[in-house]
Amino acid sequence: MITTRIPSVRNYFPYEPTADQADLFGRLDGFLKDQLPGRKVFLLRGYAGTGKTTVVSALVKWLDKMGRKYVLMAPTGRAAKVMSQYAGVPASTIHKRIYRKSGGSDSMAFTRQPNRAGETLFIVDEASMISNEKSFGESALLDDLLGYVFEKTTNRLLLIGDTAQLPPVGQSLSPALDAGVLASSYRCRVEDAELRQVMRQAESSGILMNATQLREELRHAQDATPGSADATPRINFVTKGYPDLYKMGGDKLEDGLRWAYRHYGHENTTIICRSNKNANQYNQLIRRTLFDAEDEIEAGDYLMVVRNNYTWLPAESEAGFLANGDFVEVTKIVRRIEEFDCRFADARIRLVDYPDEPELEVRLLLDTLHTESPAFPADRSKALYNAVSADYEHLPTKKEKSAALRADPYLNALQVKFAYALTCHKAQGGQWPAVFVDHGFLKEDMINAEFTRWLYTAVTRASDKLFLLNFNAKLVDCEAE
Known part of the structure; x- marks a missing residue:
C-alpha cells in the first residue's frame, strides 16, 4: 500500500499549463497511480503546438524521479529520433522492440518476441501511423503492440498522436487513437485527454x-x-x-x-x-x-x-x-x-x-x-x-x-x-x-x-x-x- 504523497507530473512542466493541460495532468496522475492489473491505455491526443512533446518530456522526468520503468517507441526510425530529441532519452522503433527474427540466419520471417518487462509504462508517439490491418508478419502492428505490452497486465500503455494527421495508408481513421476501437476490439480500459489550446510560446x-x-x-x-x-x-x-x-x-x-x-x-x-x-x-x-x-x-x-x-x-x-x-x-x-x-x-x-x-x-x-x-x-x-x-x-x-x-x-x-x-x-x-x-x-x-x-x-x-x-x-x- 502506497501511503506517501506522490507529486503530480505537472510539477515537472516548465510552463503555466493551459486549461487543457491542467485537465490532462489530473487524468494522467490518476492513471499513473492506479496499480491494479489490467489492459489499461491512456490516449493523449493533441494538435500541433498544444504541448504534447513538452508534456512527455515532463512525464519522463517524473518517471525518472519516481524510479518507474518506461520504454519509448515510435513507428519509424525518423519518428523515434525526433522522440529521443524532445524526451531527452533514447527511443526505438516499435518493430525493433517487439519483433525478433525467427528461423535460421537466412530466414526473413519475424515473430513477436516475449515481453519480459513488468510494471512498465510503454510510451508510443506518432500513434496515428499505427495500422490494425495486416502488413508486418502474420498480424497487424496494433495487434502485436497491444499483445506485447499486455503480456504482463501490470504494464501500462500511453499512445500519443494527432487525429488531424493522415491515418495509415488505406484507412479512413487512425485506430490506435480511437478509444472505441481499443475498447471494443482489444478489451482495453481507456482513459483519454485531448489538447486543443495552442501554447502561448507557439503563438x-x-x-x-x-x-x-x-x-x-x-x-x-x-x-x-x-x-x-x-x-x-x-x-x-x-x-x-x-x-x-x-x-x-x-x-x-x-x-x-x-x-x-x-x-x-x-x-x-x-x-x-x-x-x-x-x-x-x-x-x-x-x-x-x-x-x-x-x-x-x-x-x-x-x-x-x-x-x-x-x-x-x-x-x-x-x-x-x-x-x-x-x-x-x-x-x-x-x-x-x-x-x-x-x-x-x-x-x-x-x-x-x-x-x-x-x-x-x-x-x-x-x-x-x-x-x-x-x-x-x-x-x-x-x-x-x-x-x-x-x-x-x-x-x-x-x-x-x-x-x-x-x-x-x-x-x-x-x-x-x-x-x-x-x-x-x-x-x-x-x-x-x-x-x-x-x-x-x-x-x-x-x-x-x-x-x-x-x-x-x-x-x-x-x-x-x-x-x-x-x-x-x-x-x-x-x-x-
Whole structure:
C-alpha cells in the first residue's frame, strides 16, 4: 500500500499549463497511480503546438524521479529520433522492440518476441501511423503492440498522436487513437485527454497558427452535413507578418532550395508533394540542377528505403533491419550491374537516423528510383523472382532451392527512392527545419476534408521555415469578405 504523497507530473512542466493541460495532468496522475492489473491505455491526443512533446518530456522526468520503468517507441526510425530529441532519452522503433527474427540466419520471417518487462509504462508517439490491418508478419502492428505490452497486465500503455494527421495508408481513421476501437476490439480500459489550446510560446509561429486554422476547418468540415457548403473547408494561409512562412512560385524554387541547403543542409530540408510521380520529378530536378549529378546514382545521394529489408543489417544492430521509411546516404558506388532485365548497384551506405551504426555494403535495386509506385511494382517483382529462380533449377532439393532464393542478393536488393522530395505519407513521423509543400494539381471540388488533412500533415512537418510552393492563389493571403 502506497501511503506517501506522490507529486503530480505537472510539477515537472516548465510552463503555466493551459486549461487543457491542467485537465490532462489530473487524468494522467490518476492513471499513473492506479496499480491494479489490467489492459489499461491512456490516449493523449493533441494538435500541433498544444504541448504534447513538452508534456512527455515532463512525464519522463517524473518517471525518472519516481524510479518507474518506461520504454519509448515510435513507428519509424525518423519518428523515434525526433522522440529521443524532445524526451531527452533514447527511443526505438516499435518493430525493433517487439519483433525478433525467427528461423535460421537466412530466414526473413519475424515473430513477436516475449515481453519480459513488468510494471512498465510503454510510451508510443506518432500513434496515428499505427495500422490494425495486416502488413508486418502474420498480424497487424496494433495487434502485436497491444499483445506485447499486455503480456504482463501490470504494464501500462500511453499512445500519443494527432487525429488531424493522415491515418495509415488505406484507412479512413487512425485506430490506435480511437478509444472505441481499443475498447471494443482489444478489451482495453481507456482513459483519454485531448489538447486543443495552442501554447502561448507557439503563438508567434506562422506555421502553427496556420496549422491551427487548418485543423479547425477540418473539424468544421467533418461536423457538417455531407454536401453542404460547410463541408467544404475554407483554407486561407496567412503569410503576412510571419517570418517563418513564405509563398513562392516554381521559378524561385532553385534559389529557395539553395538558401535552405546552405542554412540547414539537405538532410534538414525536404519537399513534400502529392504523388510519387511529382516526387520523382523534383528529385531529378534537384540532382541535376543543384548537385550537378551526371550518373543515375552517385556517392552523396540521399535515399529513402521504400520496402522493409532484413538481409543487409545484423539483427542485433540498433536499427534491427532496414525499414520502409529509413533514410540512407550513399558513400560509395562499388559497381553497377545489369541482370535479369533490372539495374543494380553495389554500394556503401550510412544510416542517417542511426549515426552510431557503421557503414554497410548493400545491393541497391536502381529501377525503384524511377517507378511511379511506392515501391517496385508487383509484376516486375514476380518477373525478377522467376528469372532468378531459374538459376537455381539445378539444385537437387526444394529445401536447398528455397534457401538459395532467400539468400539471393538480387532478390534481396534494397529498394530505394531519392529522398530530397517525398510524398506526405513518407514524410509522416518526421520533422525538418525547412519544408517546401506543393499541393499539386488542384480543382475547387478537390478541396475537401481529405485534402485538408493532407495539407495539415505536410505543414506540420516543418519546425522552422515553411515554403508554400506553387500554391493556388485562392488559398493564400486572401482578404476576408
